[in-house]
Amino acid sequence: MTALINQLPDIRGTYQTSAMLSDHTWFGVGGPAEILFTPADADDLIHFCQHTDASIPVYTIGAGSNLLVRDGGMAGVVISTKSIRHEHIDGTRITVGSGWTDAEAARLAARHGIAGLEFLVGIPGTIGGGLRMNAGAFGKEFCDVVVTATAIDRKGHIHHMTPQDMGMRYRHTDTPEDWIFTEATLQGEAGETDTIRAAMKAIIATRSDSQPQGVRTGGSTFANPDGHKSWQLIDQAGCRGLTHGGAMVSDKHCNFLINADHATATDIETLGEMVKTRVKAQSGVDLRWEIRRIGAPANHSDKGGQHD
Missing domain, CATH: 3.30.43.10 (Uridine Diphospho-n-acetylenolpyruvylglucosamine Reductase, domain 2)
Known part of the structure; x- marks a missing residue:
């Protein structure tokens, strides 16, 4: 101890x-x-x-x-x-604890005939993480559906915030780093459960077709710069399939890094920095890490x- x-x-x-x-x-x-x-x-x-x-x-x-x-x-x-997995349904709004995964929240909404939250099924991670980085996929972001979010500061004080309060923008919020999200209220719209589930199934199929499956990856590595798609810049810089130690740039979607063979965190981070350097040299664009890197x-x- x-x-x-x-x-x-x-x-x-x-x-x-x-x-x-x-x-x-x-x-x-x-x-x-x-x-x-x-x-x-x-x-x-x-x-x-x-x-x-x-x-x-x-x-x-x-x-x-x-x-x-x-x-x-x-x-x-x-x-x-x-x-942290409490839940509450109020008409076309759902309130879920920050420990719910995004996909679970999408399925909860579907069970209650709430449309407009289908995109969440395509986002890996939890509601808390989605709030922290304004996660998004398939044309929508958290800021499009969040009514309010609740966070706890280091003194245990409770803060209720709107997207405007949080300064939500592309893959970023201004919420203090040491505040801990505990729940979100999300706004949907009335829909038919079967139609909602069909839309979610299509999102899952699209993701499976375009992103690596069944491997150890952290999801999308770099945020898209204005006017560009990160994967295209990475591909143009010749980084598809690039390796370092046990880490690899995915052949299937080159904005994904993979733990291909007993990689260390250093292998993965070093590979990401190699990609950034090559993209900068080839296109002049500075890629920004979307994956959060913590620890020492x-x-x-x-x-x-x-x-x-």
């Missing part, structure tokens, strides 16, 4: 020491979390924040889909939101924020 555990409050959820974050990310890489905290629910998280010293580094992860944890792992407390190289430590 680390000395840190003695500084943390009693909670209803669970603490795990030296938890390997490679078990909690889609890439399957990353060093240990000093403490992994899984709150029982949003109230448990509020209690934790109210009784934890603000000097202790805190990070938040959801599904671990759009996330690269470095090999040195994370000092402090890593919070998993997977158990081996034998180092880091400080805090929210990611998915």
